[in-house]
Amino acid sequence: MAALLSVMLQPYMPTISAVIREQLRMPEKANILTKEFRSILQSGHTIGNVSPLFQKLENDxxxxxxxxxGGGQVSFVSS
Known part of the structure; x- marks a missing residue:
């Protein structure tokens, strides 16, 4: 699932997509989508070191x- 997600994210979030592909040790030929929803990685594939993709934002x-x-809030008046 993560391999397929990395391919789908590539046009919108290329850096995150690249990090996922690197962590999964995806072969370059696996960077395509097909009409069938199937596993891109072979059974027994070994992934690399994983780390969080996004930083947690603290309240401050x-x-x-x-x-x-934030800017100002726009109020809409309905007629």
Whole structure:
């Protein structure tokens, strides 16, 4: 599943896709989608070292980002 997800993410999140492929030690030829939903990796394939793909945001980081990028709230008036 993770191998298929890495292929689907590639156009939208290329860096994350590359990290997943590296952690899975995916062969380059496995970087395609087919019409059949099937396993890309062979049975017995050994994966590499895994690590979190995303950093956990702490509350103070979230608040800082909210202040920096939040902007004003737009109110819509319905007629």
């Amino acid at each position: 980081q979230i608040e800082s980002l909210r202040k920096r990028f």
